[in-house]
Amino acid sequence: MRPDFSKRFDALFWRWAKRRTTPQKTVTLQHRAIYVLPSKAGLGFFAAVILLWLLGTNYENNLVLAASFFLVSLFIVAIIHGFRNLAGLQLTALASRPVFAGETLELPVLIKARAGSSVGRVSLAAEVGQSILTDIDKNAETQVVLRLASQNRGWHTPERVLVQSYYPLGLLRTWSWVRFDVRLLVYPRPLTIVQPPLLGRNDGEHAPALARGDDFDGFKRYQPGAPLAHIAWKLYARGAGLQLKQYVSSELDNLWLDFRAVSGDREARLSGLCYLALQWHQAGRTFGLRLLEQHIEPSSGQEHLHQVLRALALFELERAS
Amino acid sequence: MSASTEKLSRQGLIWMLLAQAIVLLPLVFEVPVWLTLLAIATGVWRWKIATAGWRFPGKLARLILVLLVCAGLLFSFSGSFGMQSMLSLLIAGFVLKLIELKRPGDFYLLCYLAYFVTGAQLLFAASLPSSVYGLVSLLAVTGVLLVNNGSVARLGVVKQCQRLGVFALQALPIMLVLFFVVPRIGSLWTIPLNKSAGQTGVSDSMAPGDFSNLMRSGELAFRVSFDGPIPAPQQLYWRALVFDDFDGRTWRQSHAQDVQRGRASAQWRNWQNAVELSGEPISYQVLLEPTAKQWLYALPTFSELPESVRVSPGLTLYETERVNQRKQYRVSSVLDYRLQPQGLDQPQTMQALALPEGYNPQTRRRAQQWRTEATDERQLMQRVLGYFNQRFRYTLQPSTLGEHTVDDFLWQSQAGFCEHFAGSFVFFMRAAGIPARVVVGYQGGQINSNDGYLVVRQYDAHAWAEVWLAGEGWVRVDPTAAVAPERIEQGVEYSLSDDDNQLLGNVFSRRFQMLGDLQLRWDALNYRWQLWVMGYDNAAQQALLQKWFGRVSPWMLALVVTAVVALVSLVVLLPLLRSSGRRLAPAERAYARVEKAMTRCGQPRYVGEPPRQYAARISRERPDLADDLNAITALFERASYGDSKTALARLQSAARRFKPSRL
Numbered sequence: 001m002r003p004d005f006s007k008r009f010d011a012l013f014w015r016w017a018k019r020r021t022t023p024q025k026t027v028t029l030q031h032r033a034i035y036v037l038p039s040k041a042g043l044g045f046f047a048a049v050i051l052l053w054l055l056g057t058n059y060e061n062n063l064v065l066a067a068s069f070f071l072v073s074l075f076i077v078a079i080i081h082g083f084r085n086l087a088g089l090q091l092t093a094l095a096s097r098p099v100f101a102g103e104t105l106e107l108p109v110l111i112k113a114r115a116g117s118s119v120g121r122v123s124l125a126a127e128v129g130q131s132i133l134t135d136i137d138k139n140a141e142t143q144v145v146l147r148l149a150s151q152n153r154g155w156h157t158p159e160r161v162l163v164q165s166y167y168p169l170g171l172l173r174t175w176s177w178v179r180f181d182v183r184l185l186v187y188p189r190p191l192t193i194v195q196p197p198l199l200g201r202n203d204g205e206h207a208p209a210l211a212r213g214d215d216f217d218g219f220k221r222y223q224p225g226a227p228l229a230h231i232a233w234k235l236y237a238r239g240a241g242l243q244l245k246q247y248v249s250s251e252l253d254n255l256w257l258d259f260r261a262v263s264g265d266r267e268a269r270l271s272g273l274c275y276l277a278l279q280w281h282q283a284g285r286t287f288g289l290r291l292l293e294q295h296i297e298p299s300s301g302q303e304h305l306h307q308v309l310r311a312l313a314l315f316e317l318e319r320a321s
Numbered sequence: 322m323s324a325s326t327e328k329l330s331r332q333g334l335i336w337m338l339l340a341q342a343i344v345l346l347p348l349v350f351e352v353p354v355w356l357t358l359l360a361i362a363t364g365v366w367r368w369k370i371a372t373a374g375w376r377f378p379g380k381l382a383r384l385i386l387v388l389l390v391c392a393g394l395l396f397s398f399s400g401s402f403g404m405q406s407m408l409s410l411l412i413a414g415f416v417l418k419l420i421e422l423k424r425p426g427d428f429y430l431l432c433y434l435a436y437f438v439t440g441a442q443l444l445f446a447a448s449l450p451s452s453v454y455g456l457v458s459l460l461a462v463t464g465v466l467l468v469n470n471g472s473v474a475r476l477g478v479v480k481q482c483q484r485l486g487v488f489a490l491q492a493l494p495i496m497l498v499l500f501f502v503v504p505r506i507g508s509l510w511t512i513p514l515n516k517s518a519g520q521t522g523v524s525d526s527m528a529p530g531d532f533s534n535l536m537r538s539g540e541l542a543f544r545v546s547f548d549g550p551i552p553a554p555q556q557l558y559w560r561a562l563v564f565d566d567f568d569g570r571t572w573r574q575s576h577a578q579d580v581q582r583g584r585a586s587a588q589w590r591n592w593q594n595a596v597e598l599s600g601e602p603i604s605y606q607v608l609l610e611p612t613a614k615q616w617l618y619a620l621p622t623f624s625e626l627p628e629s630v631r632v633s634p635g636l637t638l639y640e641t642e643r644v645n646q647r648k649q650y651r652v653s654s655v656l657d658y659r660l661q662p663q664g665l666d667q668p669q670t671m672q673a674l675a676l677p678e679g680y681n682p683q684t685r686r687r688a689q690q691w692r693t694e695a696t697d698e699r700q701l702m703q704r705v706l707g708y709f710n711q712r713f714r715y716t717l718q719p720s721t722l723g724e725h726t727v728d729d730f731l732w733q734s735q736a737g738f739c740e741h742f743a744g745s746f747v748f749f750m751r752a753a754g755i756p757a758r759v760v761v762g763y764q765g766g767q768i769n770s771n772d773g774y775l776v777v778r779q780y781d782a783h784a785w786a787e788v789w790l791a792g793e794g795w796v797r798v799d800p801t802a803a804v805a806p807e808r809i810e811q812g813v814e815y816s817l818s819d820d821d822n823q824l825l826g827n828v829f830s831r832r833f834q835m836l837g838d839l840q841l842r843w844d845a846l847n848y849r850w851q852l853w854v855m856g857y858d859n860a861a862q863q864a865l866l867q868k869w870f871g872r873v874s875p876w877m878l879a880l881v882v883t884a885v886v887a888l889v890s891l892v893v894l895l896p897l898l899r900s901s902g903r904r905l906a907p908a909e910r911a912y913a914r915v916e917k918a919m920t921r922c923g924q925p926r927y928v929g930e931p932p933r934q935y936a937a938r939i940s941r942e943r944p945d946l947a948d949d950l951n952a953i954t955a956l957f958e959r960a961s962y963g964d965s966k967t968a969l970a971r972l973q974s975a976a977r978r979f980k981p982s983r984l
Contacts, residue, residue: 026928041426041429044429044430044433045429045433047433048433048434048436048437049436051437052436052437052440054509055437055440055441055444056440057505057506057507057508057509058508058509059444059508059645059646060505060507060508060646060858061443061444061447061646061855062500062854062855062856062857063443063444063447063452063455063854063855064440064443064444065500065503065505066496066500066854067436067439067440067443067455067459068440069495069496069499069500069503070456070459070492070496071436071459072495072496072499073492073493073494073495073496073499074463074488074489074492076492076495076886076889077488077491077492077495077889077893078488080491080889080890080893080894081488081893083894084893084894084897087894087897088897092928094928110928114897119472120470120471120472121470121471121472121473133473134473135472135473135474166470167470167471168466168467168470168471168484168488169463169466169467169470170429170466170469170470171466
């Protein structure tokens with residue numbers, strides 16, 4: 001089969017098959033959504049069987065005929081086993097970590113076999129060329145992590161996950177398309193920008209500078225998780241161990257990420273803000289977000305960062321959709 | 322296919338090499354020796370590539386190899402085209418492909434070639450053991466496919482074989498129904514097998530020494546099942562060929578008799594008019610081993626014949642094609658008959674009296690002398706047979722005969738076996754002016770007491786004479802019977818000295834009763850296999866299907882196949898239908914109980930959260946439950962993965978006692 005033909009066939013077939021599935025968090029593969037067709041190797045197998053049958057017929061040799069019938073029977077049994085390998089599989093999409101646009105999204109999927117299903121090799125793929133091969137364990141749950149590329153910020157829904165098996169003999173392709181009711185969050189792609197002068201303290205009237213103007217307050221013993229920028233490397237070099245520089249931040253020190261303060265089109269601005277948010281978070285700064293009407297009060301920490309990035313990711317998208 | 326990017330697994334390669342060895346082993350004797358060596362060499366080469374870092378052959382090396390193999394094939398078969406040369410070509414390709422095996426996708430072609438070679442292997446040997454071996458070969462090749470597609474993890478040999486066995490067992494019923502109902506179309510075209518079949522066996526000429534070679538072979542010639550009782554040994558003359566042309570040394574068929582050279586003219590269309598039958602016909606079925614010859618064996622003379630079988634002017638049976646496969650045919654014979662009693666026409670009489678000039682002058686003189694001394698033909702025959710009886714010795718080791726073979730035998734050496742007796746008797750009769758000819762075939766046979774059929778082996782080969790007497794037609798005269806009557810009545814092994822007996826084929830089973838008995842049982846099993854499995858042809862199929870289903874229609878057959886497939890599917894899928902969910906192990910059941918209780922109190926386990934992680938989370942969120950849950954989790958892990966009985970019991974009681982309170 002030529003690849004573009006098989007691609008077109010695949011697309012046509014998917015349009016039809018799509019109606020037979022509904023998106024769910026946990027999908028159990030049902031017989032109505034499992035498809036079986038001979039693989040290329042299967043077609044070759046059939047050619048071999050026909051040749052063998054011709055040999056047996058021509059020499060009127062029952063044993064050779066029986067051999068060809070045996071292979072046909074194996075093929076039939078392989079259909080059943082291939083089907084049984086997928087039927088009843090329970091796939092659950094687990095929570096996934098948000099990524100930045102352009103990174104690879106990871107979608108963990110939990111696979112549970114049903115009693116009575118064959119346990120063979122199954123491949124899962126959320127995207128072409130990204131298939132993951134795994135054995136289904138009859139007695140335990142199997143977890144695989146699917147990868148898919150993220151193009152744009154916002155919610156990303158994998159259109160379909162291909163669950164495919166050539167079990168047991170490679171002669172048949174047994175497959176099903178699964179639609180998961182999951183949304184994967186993609187943050188904007190962080191793009192380095194020069195900090196604009198108007199971005200910063202309070203209402204953005206003064207030029208801000210990263211970590212400047214904060215009042216140095218002394219040293220503190222290092223705690224795991226503290227931003228690297230706060231480590232007093234000079235002290236460390238002198239052999240004083242890991243110490244953290246402590247700053248006192250005042251109300252005035254609050255930084256603002258302001259959509260209007262950066263230049264460029266919308267996406268460029270969001271990317272820039274994303275970059276700054278990451279920078280400031282790393283520097284342990286307290287900052288807030290102003291996205292036109294949407295405001296997030298200044299704060300710091302992982303949770304806050306996530307909130308900010310999420311707001312950036314979904315800006316002017318949620319309303320539209 | 323996604324498999325193309327994968328690496329070749331070591332286990333898959335081992336299976337492939339083993340399967341190849343299994344498939345090729347029985348064909349070692351059918352292909353040239355160098356091909357066997359090549360197979361071993363490529364196998365070792367491929368193994369070294371995987372283990373010792375040897376390299377795959379480059380383009381040039383491959384080209385040279387292919388050219389060498391082609392040259393070798395041309396040299397070995399010198400251009401003759403037949404199944405054996407095709408098979409060698411196939412095996413050569415099969416063997417060379419092995420050193421191109423790089424990716425899992427390459428396995429398929431090799432496996433399909435192996436399937437085909439297995440088919441060829443069955444073509445050359447169709448006995449019961451070789452059928453079983455064929456099945457093993459098919460399974461081994463299927464195992465290669467299974468190992469490469471079954472699982473990512475490397476499973477043990479036992480586990481793989483188990484899986485394979487399950488598939489085979491499930492495939493078996495479908496195969497059987499296909500075997501029984503798929504129509505046999507019949508041969509489409511002919512490619513000679515050019516196999517060494519029928520190397521031993523009655524040939525179309527008889528020179529001194531031919532038969533003694535034949536009698537040294539214990540090989541099977543054919544087996545016969547009689548519908549009624551088996552006739553007496555003296556009546557079992559399996560007629561095959563008539564030799565009526567003598568050149569002084571060798572007896573041959575005259576052109577009128579030779580079916581291979583003058584096929585159309587040799588057919589005797591109204592043979593029925595030339596035979597007078599009296600008595601009841603006896604019906605029997607013959608299973609003839611492949612002979613690579615056209616003639617068949619039957620008791621004279623036949624009343625009913627299969628359609629495809631022809632009759633020659635010598636009243637022998639022949640096929641239009643050579644018998645390259647085991648052949649089964651049914652004949653009815655009437656043992657009491659008269660052949661051409663009305664008389665012979667001029668050419669026939671001439672042929673039956675013809676003698677080469679200048680040979681055996683002594684015999685000619687003596688024949689004419691005895692003819693004048695005798696009152697009639699019968700008396701002359703009695704005198705000759707009596708002479709045989711008094712003076713001659715039956716032995717498989719006769720002394721060599723000179724130019725005048727008959728003279729030397731009759732008046733000097735006086736020791737020999739059937740071919741000498743028959744040949745010289747016919748010569749004598751002709752010299753005396755009595756039409757005579759030599760008939761060859763087999764005589765007697767061994768009764769398999771286990772199954773009540775007759776086994777005829779090569780050492781039962783025999784030659785006798787036919788003499789034409791006015792008013793009686795062709796009369797069978799067996800001069801050997803005059804010398805060694807026990808040869809006819811009991812078998813060749815009873816008529817020979819111990820020394821001679823050593824020369825007979827199959828000497829061991831004749832000597833040791835138990836071994837002989839085992840051999841009989843084994844032969845009975847093989848015979849039944851041949852009869853029922855190999856002999857299941859179009860006619861047998863029609864009969865069987867009619868017996869089972871009454872009227873046979875294609876729809877009916879399709880329905881039967883579908884029903885069997887559905888039944889197998891049902892059996893395979895039954896566990897799937899029966900269970901609505903996963904069946905839980907006892908430990909899992911106990912843990913599920915705990916989970917349920919936790920869900921009720923508002924602390925469910927997240928999907929996919931491992932138990933240990935769950936316990937850790939609960940310990941943070943609900944410190945009051947920490948001790949219980951940690952203990953239960955530890956027990957659960959021990960019970961599930963450590964297979965500990967005590968842990969399971971403690972887990973079960975802990976799960977029962979576990980009653981978390983709502984906050």
